[in-house]
Amino acid sequence: MNPYKTLAEPILAAYHGLAPEDLDFGPPPKLEVGDVALRTFVAAKKANMKPADFAADISVRVDFGSRVISVTPAGPYLNFRLNRGVFAREMLSAILSEREHFGSGGSGAGKTLLIEHTSINPNASPHVGRARNAMYGDSLTRLFRFEGYDADVHYYVNDIGRQIGLLVLHAANIQDMVFDEVLDAYVEANARAERDPEFAEKGYELLAKMEEGDPETAQRFHDVTELCLKGQLEVLGRLGIAYDQFDRESKYLKDSRLDEVLEALRKNDAVFTDEEDRLVVDLSKIGHKRDEGRYFVLMRANGSSMYGFRDLAYTIDKMEKGADVNLWVLGEDHKLYAEQLTLILRAAGKVAPEPTYYAHILLKEGRMSTREGKVVLLSDFLDEAASRAAEKVERQCTDLSPEERGAIAEKVAISAVRFAILRVSPNKNVIFDWESSLSFTGDTGPYVQYSCARINSILRKFGEVPGELHGEIPLDHDSEWTLMTKLASFPDTVASALERRNIAPIAQFALDTARFFTTFYHDCPVLMAETEEQRTARAQLCAATLRTLTNALGILGIEALERM
């Protein structure tokens, strides 16, 4: 599929001692210079020649056959002018025959992925910051599934803990509340605990009662968290995010596997009871290098367990399922925590999951905080996106039924929201801005969808596109070539995204492809092409582009639209 591989063979045959990876092929800075460029720095060194001399030497010594029209040295570079028709056939054939698998390396066949993401505290409606975890995790899952992995998506439900206790105490009538009211109750409960130590103390008491297994308390905790979880899943579901397993934290309160861990820690002399009667791990005994973050508390003086203690049991549970890849999507604030957990697990002779971090989405005023109510709710964000999209669709798609228009508007809204968040590298902070994240023009999801709608429009009028290609395909216009080589690079993009556990390159790829398609669209008429062969070839290029974009958007969790 990589169109450059076939150029390497005659060079390798002519010069001994060169390996394929020494030949650094890539796109030239401008198409006027050539279709493909070879950087000779590495290979020249091996051949014991100056780069410029080596480039010149290749150009006179090597015969590339009919696939190459001309080879021109330019200093240390060697520029190839290709027989584009031949390359076009090979690239388009691959895309049109591999279809929904085009781009997948297939390396996940027979392998499994266990991924935990989102895991929002069930105490309120999710905000945009949390959504980065959910979207990033969901798209990673889609990426691995695309590669052939059998994925199992886990959601850890933090159904115990202080925050739930306070909520239960404060909102006695929780069963009568609707989900959207819970956030206010949660904010009030925290404010109250802040100024009223007695109330806060009651929260801990309730927590202890819960852990002792008091059935009535357990029921109340369950009711609150169930209401919240359902509400959260509804909002996330709108974005196309779904889970296979919900693991309730309360299930891991008394887990026998923790005894093993404690045993191992004791052997390392790494666990002790401190002056305030808490059970604490000294991580410096098991590999932690610095003083900061050295201590890790497992249990409070009253015997109730800390989050991390339960999470140890949960993590062991996940790992015992034996997946080939175990991913754990975490905000960057969890970095030290994950390292601490990993050290403890290792000390106990267990393996830890592979964490993948993302930086926070910030408001201009600072970090979002559910506890303080300083948030942009995901549902509000989606509603606003949907209403803006609906307005646009009303004006644009007058020939469609209201139902069809509504469906399109929702899909455009989701596309704008998901794309805006996923296209940024996960290790970068994002300053949340309504306008830029809800834009439908420029570098956006809707722009990519719009390209798909245009292709669909052409293909509807064209009819059946032949899947077979023979001989030299008459696609030699620069904008056809640029588009085609971009499509051909999709497998490499997917491979790199998988390796780096980064979705952003996929979004960038979709954007570039859509842009190159649009240039082609303006330069090269499809239906009104000059010859029948050209008409067919361009329709095939359209079909290949749509196929590739659909696959890329699929990883992003965005639907390619027929019309918009």
Added chain:
RNA sequence: GCGCCCGUAGCUCAGUCGGAUAGAGCAACGGCCUUCUAAGCCGUGGGUCGGGGGUUCGAAUCCCUCCGGGCGCGCCA
């Protein structure tokens, strides 16, 4: 203070396992709908790649250092 991440155009971001004149979008200005969807296209202006050192034939990319921002560092989860 210590550790990790980030700093590229007025704004939001690509590009970072070193390679030819640093790329998009938004915003600004000027054009383009009797030809496949104007959510579009073409053009103009806009950059000390945070500062300074170093390594290299070659640095936005690697190393050191300083500055600025984010995150974390013993009974939140």
